[in-house]
Amino acid sequence: MKYSDKIINTPSSFIRNILKVASSEDVISFAGGLPNPISFPIVELQKTINDAIEEHGPKLFQYSTTEGYLPLRQYIANKYNNNFGISIEPEDILITTGSQQALEMISQVLINKGEGIIVEEPGYLGALQAFSLTEPTFYPVPLTEEGLNVEQLTQTLLENPHIKFIYTVPNFQNPTGITYTRENREAIYEVVKNFDVVLIEDDPYGDLRWRGEKLPYIGAGRLENSVILGSFSKIVTPGFRIGYLVTKNKELLNHVNTAKQATDLHTNIFSQIVIHDYLAKNDLVTHIAKITDLYQAQASAMQEAMDKYFPPTVKYTKPDGGMFMWVTLDEGLSALELFHKAMDAKVAFVPGDPFYTCKENVNTLRLNYTNSSPEVIEEGIKRLGKILYEVTAKELV
Amino acid sequence: MKYSDKIINTPSSFIRNILKVASSEDVISFAGGLPNPISFPIVELQKTINDAIEEHGPKLFQYSTTEGYLPLRQYIANKYNNNFGISIEPEDILITTGSQQALEMISQVLINKGEGIIVEEPGYLGALQAFSLTEPTFYPVPLTEEGLNVEQLTQTLLENPHIKFIYTVPNFQNPTGITYTRENREAIYEVVKNFDVVLIEDDPYGDLRWRGEKLPYIGAGRLENSVILGSFSKIVTPGFRIGYLVTKNKELLNHVNTAKQATDLHTNIFSQIVIHDYLAKNDLVTHIAKITDLYQAQASAMQEAMDKYFPPTVKYTKPDGGMFMWVTLDEGLSALELFHKAMDAKVAFVPGDPFYTCKENVNTLRLNYTNSSPEVIEEGIKRLGKILYEVTAKELV
CATH class of the missing domain: 3.90.1150.10 (Aspartate Aminotransferase, domain 1)
Known part of the structure; x- marks a missing residue:
């Protein structure tokens, strides 16, 4: 073979x-x-599950829609609207099988063999792995204590017009723990807005802040090709594999939806409903x-x-x-x-x-x-x- | 964009x-x-979930292994060994996010752009969609009332050495409902054994037989590059998205495991454990x-x-x-x-x-x-x- x-x-x-x-x-x-x-939150999840079975019945166990459970998407939209003042609608959100799946699908949707991806150096190895399946050319841009090296980012974008997207983890980055400063975010935005590239802000750890103030996203709410990835793995349970992708670019989301159909039809609906009901009824x-x-x-x-x-x-x-x-x-x-x-x-x-x-x-x-x-x-x-x-x-x- | x-x-x-x-x-x-x-089986699943939370605790909610929950793989192995007399070990099985995911991953693992896939005509549209993501050349072989047209299958394999795999649904095929006859299966085996191709037998409906006798698989247990796909979607719940892939080809399974890591790390472990415990404690x-x-x-x-x-x-x-x-x-x-x-x-x-x-x-x-x-x-x-x-x-x- x-x-x-x-x-x-x-x-x-x-x-x-x-x-x-x-x-x-x-x-x-x-x-x-x-x-x-x-x-x-095992005790609360168990209660939620038993209530959900009474309330939703067979719906928890049947096939479901590719984009994901509407009330969960509404909850996520509200969270962004309330916390960051950016206007997100449920229609801008796709529920994924962990945010890992979003990484793989975005790469499938954007990359032809050899096309470019800017990644942080060092970067999340699961992302490097997911992107590798589409045979891209990687352009690593070094991380500093402040965030991405903006000069190298600019240079790399100028020199390589076939770059399709930039992958960042601006909050408590994996592997370094570094958080991009407010100034660094602003500087990145000023550069990226001039290029026809997608900016991915992968944010599984953003809620896990014990010091300092929450910082605004780099591109969300102002860049046309902004994508945020999120996950319930670090604040509720990773075992359920519930992540999501947020973008106001309808065409991009539509293509990701097709990739999602092809990849696993839809995300586990039982877990989506349980996560939603847990969030709706408990103090997160x-x-x-x-x-x-x-x-x-x-x-x-x-x-x-x-x-x-x-x-x-x-x-x-x-x-x-x-x-x-x-x-x-x-x-x-x-x-x-x-x-x-x-x-x-x-x-x-x-x-x-x-x-x-x-x-x-x-x-x-x-x-x-x-x-x-x-x-x-x-x-x-x-x-x-x-x-x-x-x-x-x-x-x- | x-x-x-x-x-x-x-x-x-x-x-x-x-x-x-x-x-x-x-x-x-x-x-x-x-x-x-x-x-x-909602009542039984609810009881199983409550028991499982008592029994397994945090394990239901934590990250887990890529290959899947070992007792579930053992259950699946036993089922094939008992029902079909073919020797399957848990190590030959990978749990997938619905068998849809197995389709996408096999294609990722085997197909370079332009390489060939033999599909049934007509064939399962979800498979055509999953395979399309790897830009293959499709070679449709017509279905007859007996199964695959063996003459055309042979001809197609002889004329196209870049064919990497054959995709079949031998039991109650989607979309036709046709089941390959015993003779047709034997004839397909006699042809396929002479070629270096993977034979996929996708079997989500096999258990749903109300008439006639269960038929042996075409390649499982005797073809080196045999793959069986199965699912709990049609007999327990599709909402949990639990499918699986069975192959004795270690190298192939190893590559699929890497694709699985890259795609979603692992399948929802809560659902894997619940499905297993349900199967272990109830009369399927x-x-x-x-x-x-x-x-x-x-x-x-x-x-x-x-x-x-x-x-x-x-x-x-x-x-x-x-x-x-x-x-x-x-x-x-x-x-x-x-x-x-x-x-x-x-x-x-x-x-x-x-x-x-x-x-x-x-x-x-x-x-x-x-x-x-x-x-x-x-x-x-x-x-x-x-x-x-x-x-x-x-x-x-």
């Missing part, structure tokens, strides 16, 4: 591949991207505060431990929300080599490599803090610190 | 497009492909008998009505199970024109056109009988018959 070029060139996920070892009982794992189970703000309180404590524990146990030359980001931190080791060090040593010491993380489209043996790595207690976090960082000191000492010799 | 060639060339679904008109209260619809709500055979008893009565009502009200020159299939019948009008008549007249008389069906890759204004149409009572079926067919007599009379003039 010969397989398609696109699948041969699509990397399988490093994270999914190490899931088995990383999730073994005796390993302290900072590798995954799992929300803490505290974020699943209080629920989210419970999650962010926990994550803030975990993030603090990790930062304090790194201050204490890591060599002072090691740098790391200090996010105001979200689920990840990004560590930069001394130049010349390989995070992948460190990964193997760390696994021997029963600590897992994700080396930076899979977050780049064309770099290997990088000196960066991603840490997740949402799934371990502060005590376990300290122990894991302590072990990593010990290895880092050993490695650094060896280098000096 | 310019969109990709593949999405421009992917038709949107005729059925989904007419869903709104066809599902209006005063229309008798034979257009959809909805299972009867009798097939949703009795449940299915209830469904097939109803469908048999509905199919009989439709046949009797067609005998009574249709012009004698109109032909139609007489399925032994499944959800559809296929009607062939007098040559020269257009089912699409009939569709518009029928909608005026508040009866909906699907004209044959979207089931062909390169034919228009065909004289065939699909009728679904699973969602109307025998009385409503008689009334709908009576109205159609009246129009058919009028149209035929006009033709004679």
Whole structure:
């Protein structure tokens, strides 16, 4: 059998591949991207399910429409209208099987083989994987502490007219935890508005802010080809696989709808109705505060431990929300080599490599803090610190 | 904005497009492909859900593995081993977001632009749509009352070495209701075994047999590149979007797994666990008998009505199970024109056109009988018959 070029060139996920070892009982794992189970409102969901079965009956179990459950789309529209003052209608929204599916479909709808996609460097590996299925040319633009490097963004757009879309995660980015500043967003907007490209703002973590003020979107509400992606995975449950895509570009949405028909007909309707009814009947703000309180404590524990146990030359980001931190080791060090040593010491993380489209043996790595207690976090960082000191000492010799 | 060639060339679904008109209260619809709500074991599912929350807790709501819930894959493996005596392991199975997703992924994994796919003529329109996203060349092979035309199948395979897979629905085919005979299956096997192609046997309706004996698969258990697709949509619930892919070709399954990671990470785990626990704790055979008893009565009502009200020159299939019948009008008549007249008389069906890759204004149409009572079926067919007599009379003039 010969397989398609696109699948041969699509990397399988490093994270999914190490899931088995990383999730073994005796390993302290900072590798995954799992929300803490505290974020699943199980008792409320169970009540909602039982009520929904009484109320909706067979409708929960039958085939449904491709665009998704109307009241859920109305809820999402209201949320954007209330929180960001941008005018979104239910007709501007498509419910997807997790926002991962939206990534794959947008790429299918826009990219002919070889056409360009601007991605953050480093960028979300699941997005790189989804886009790879359409055989694009990747144009990585570096992230700084402030957000996307605007000069390089401009240069890249000017030099490559076949670029179809820009993929960003402006809030608590995966893998770095970086949030684009207000000024950076404005500067990006001023550039992008001059080009015929789609701007994707993927925002699964935006609600998970424990410090600072909510920032406006870059393009939503003012760029014709703006797309926002959202998800209930980090604030209600990822197990239901409910995400969504928002755009006021009707033609684009229409094409995505056709791709959705072809891909899985529609998203699980039982889960859509249950998520909607849960949101309609419960206090989401209080629920989210419970999650962010926990994550803030975990993030603090990790930062304090790194201050204490890591060599002072090691740098790391200090996010105001979200689920990840990004560590930069001394130049010349390989995070992948460190990964193997760390696994021997029963600590897992994700080396930076899979977050780049064309770099290997990088000196960066991603840490997740949402799934371990502060005590376990300290122990894991302590072990990593010990290895880092050993490695650094060896280098000096 | 310019969109990709593949999405421009992917038709949107005729059925989904007419869903709104066809599902209006005063229309008798034979257009959809909805299972009867009798097939949703709502009471049992509700009990299963409540038990599952007690038993599994957060696991129902967390991210999960790409290949799918192991006990569900074990259940599926056992079903094939017990019913067909073919040795399937859980490792040979991937759970998909409806079997629709399996169609799209197989095409992504196998097809480079322009490469060939053999499809049934007429064939399942959702499959044609899913495959279109990879820009293949379609090679339709006609269906006969016995199954695939083996001579044309052979010829097509011999003349087109770039054909990568053959897509079949051997049991109660959509749209025709035809089941491949035992001899036809054997003859197809004897041909296909000599070619390096994948044989897909899509089997969503196989369990819905009310007459005759279960037939062996064509390739499963003996062809290296055999793929079976299955689904719980027609026997438990389509709302959960749980389908699966079975193949003993490890390399193929590995590539599909990568496509699945890229497409939606994994299938809704809550629904996977609930479906599994429901199957483990309930008598599926009795449940299915209830469904097939109803469908048999509905199919009989439709046949009797067609005998009574249709012009004698109109032909139609007489399925032994499944959800559809296929009607062939007098040559020269257009089912699409009939569709518009029928909608005026508040009866909906699907004209044959979207089931062909390169034919228009065909004289065939699909009728679904699973969602109307025998009385409503008689009334709908009576109205159609009246129009058919009028149209035929006009033709004679």
